[in-house]
Amino acid sequence: MKNTLEKIVRRAAQAAYTAGDLNSGDFGDIVIEEPKVASHGDFATNFALTGASTQKMPPNKIAEAIIRHMDDPEQLIRDTQIAGPGFINFFISPAAWLPVLQAVHEKGALFGAVNIGRGRRVQVEFVSANPTGPLHVGHGRGAVVGDALAAILNFCGFITDREYYINDAGRQIRTLGSSVYLRCMELAGRATDFPEDAYQGEYIYDIARSLMDEKNAALFEMDADSAVDACARYAADKILENIRTDLKNLGIGFDTWFSEQSLYDSGKVAEAIRVLLEKNLAYEAEGATWFKSSLFGDEKDRVIVRGNGLTTYFASDIAYHMDKYDRGYERVIDVWGADHHGYVPRLTAAITAMGREPEQFRVVLAHLVNLVRQGVPVSMSTRAGQFVTLREVVDEVGVDAARFIFLTRHHESPLDFDLELAKQKTNENPVYYVQYVYARISSIMKKAAAEHSIGSHDVDDPMLAMLTEPEEIQLMKQMAKYPEAVAGAAKMMEPHRVAYYLMELAAAFHAYYNKHRVLTQDNELSRSRLCLVKGVRTVIGNGLTLLGVSTPETM
RNA sequence: GCGCCUGUAGCUCAGCUGGAUAGAGCAACGGACUUCUAAUCCGUAGGCCAGAGGUUCGAGUCCUCUCAGGCGCGCCA
Structure with missing residues (x-):
């Protein structure tokens, strides 16, 4: 819908320019956004505002010219208004949303899969905790963020591998x-x-x-x-x-468990050091070997071979990342705990020195997790060996709740994980709110089959035009946003966007459910509404699956 | 001391990478179950977006500084 509007506006701008109503043929990026307030329409563009300087015209005149030359063959737009400092507001005809619902049913589990990756290979390395002790909640957060990120990228057309790096040397x-x-x-x-x-x-x-x-x-x-x-x-x-x-x-598996020791055994660490020296990117001083990371944005050069002849962790990490690209990955994503953030510049420097582009490497930092119980911090001391393990947490609160809590925060935001809240089956725990939608709709579908003789396939071609209630339009509009939410999560590496999207769709559904009955005396209407809610169930299921959360038919 | 992250309602957090009047849940208050699951919905109230400058048509969002909290600054891993 957004893309279509963007094309309509661009065509109108072109036509206006041809007709001499605009001064410049340079339109730049045309942004279509969703206004916060309903009275500002379903969509709006700030084109007249951003174009004011290049067009050398007041925003109002530009907006008028656009509207005058607008062509809308599919009759998507019910009304257009100029408002505020020069926004053009679009009001979409209710019927224009119906194709969204058809798309959901046609594409099913693939609805929302925007092909961003175009078959490029990407590797997500996450957790990679040293095998020296049990995992704690902080690892859990990185694990869930990395896993969901990998799933989202895979969904968006990247060929995605999950990898765990085992620090088994040193x-x-x-x-x-x-x-x-x-x-x-x-x-x-x-x-x-x-x-x-x-x-x-x-x-x-x-x-x-x-x-x-x-x-x-x-x-x-x-x-x-x-x-x-x-x-x-x-x-x-x-x-x-x-x-x-x-x-x-926790529902997480890896394609590859990569051993650090294997890099030494195969000579790849030595090889990496040799290459750096050969390319004059490393030098010897004070008895040690240094990589010239300061040439590539790091604040100082870093030691790769110590005075005692032993290599540093950094050396094997350089070899490891060289190997990743050698294995054919075009993009490499590392999910780290935020306590390692100081390490980012030097590794980025090493990767740049190997001739890779900045877009090919990205570190996602998962911030630390404070475990609390009813608001009181749970004391954790790794040194004294006293800590609550990830296993204990998952056993206590359940996989779905644990995963969803990790995914309803921006990964760079600190997180208080409250064990008591996580166990509660309230809205403090939105995972149930979303799952409840899936269960409710499943229940309706069962009842439709049992008591109304409307089977799952009987909703394939209903009278969609009967869906005219505002809450029904709202649901379709909300479903239309799903592809964009997923694409945003993939581009920005922010899986939490999918979780928030699901909560919004769930809210729209619960509101609808409380106001209208799906199964009525009117068989045709029932079929139409069943088609609608079945679509909602598909999108909810689709999103929950991306996040690795289960889709229960009953709760 | 230097660097990175965080600071938004009483609490927990969003805010779509600069848009119009600041968003949700919890907690508080008032309502809705003879109905397809009330793990739900509807309403009320709640704000100096840490603070101060700046950039521009327009700033929670970008820049500078200050404050507070977290993390990091090894020939450790």
Whole structure:
């Protein structure tokens, strides 16, 4: 509808220019917007205002010229008005919305799929938590945002892969190994000191116990170094398995689990460093090797090989991202916790240095989550190993509520996750508000089949012209906005837009439901209305699916 | 000290990347169930968009500064 109006206005402007009623043939971008107030019409354009300077004409004159030359062959527009400083307001004929409903039924689960990606390959990397401990709610937020983003991009024509980067190399894995080893010693009755920088959590004991069960004797026969290695491998595998399970319970799966260690094993880290040196993008100084990130917008150069010969995390990250593009992804999206935001400039610099365009890389920062219960912060201390895990949260509030809460905030907005509120089945918890629409309509459809002999297929070709109530027009208008909401979410990488759209559509439906009956004595009217609400159900189901939220037929 | 993010109704948050009179839910108050599910709807009330300047036809939105909160500034990961 918006696009059509834009074309109408552009044609009118062209015609006006040809007729000499406008001074310039340069119309720029013609923006069609939706006024907040109903008295300003269904749509409006500010063309006369933005064009005033190039046309060298007062806005009112421009608006008049546009209206005079407007051609509307499909009779979409009921009325046009000039208002305020020079807005052109369009009032759409009720019947013009009917094709929207037909489109919903024709396209079904694909309604709203605007082809932005055109088959380009994109990779979304998210979570990527170190396998050194259980996931917490902050990881959950990143996980849900990343997953929904991937689903939306995929829906919008990108060939999308989800990837998890496993930091299984480096020091923290070593620390994990020694933590487990020391706990094993302790369990075996060999007193040891447990250093402060080791992982304190209770889960380390669990891992130690199950490791002892499996290879008690063998562990203490090796030298300490190999024992720590064995502990590290065992623990990382165990923890990763749990992470996998937690994510699966949240409805999230990955196409690829990518090992950092594999970059070392295949020589890709060494290769990346060699390439940087070769291209004179890195240099040696003070015994270390530095990448010239300051040439690409970072505030200073960064070390990639330390004085002791070991590579930094940054080095493997450069190799990792090189590899992503080598695997054929045109666009790479990383979802990180906001506490890593300081890392963005240097990685962007590295990617720019590899010759990639800025649009090809994007970091989405998911802000930290404060867990609260009835407004009181739940104390969390990772160091002391006391924290509520993601699993506990999901078990308590449910997958749908958890996902929806993460998705009803802008990802860069801090989030207070209230466990009590999340459990309540009220409007504080809009997921039920939206799901309730799906359930209500499902129920109506069952009743239609059982008591009115109107089956699902009997609504394919009803007398849509009978849909004239304002609430019915409103619903169709609302459905027409869905493709735009999805496209906006994809372009801006803001999945929350889909969630907010769904709440609006749900509100329009509940209002309609309370005012009008779908199933009436008039069979023809019932069929028409059933067609309408079935369309609403399709769009609601479509959106909930994108967000990974279930679509219950009964509640 | 420097950088990034956040600041909108009592609370939790939107505000479509500059448009007209600022939006929703919760909480408060008053109404609507003999009906296709009341996990719903209708109404009332609630605002110096943190503050001050600036840019322009027009600013919650863009620029500068100030204030408050969060996060980050290693040859750690």
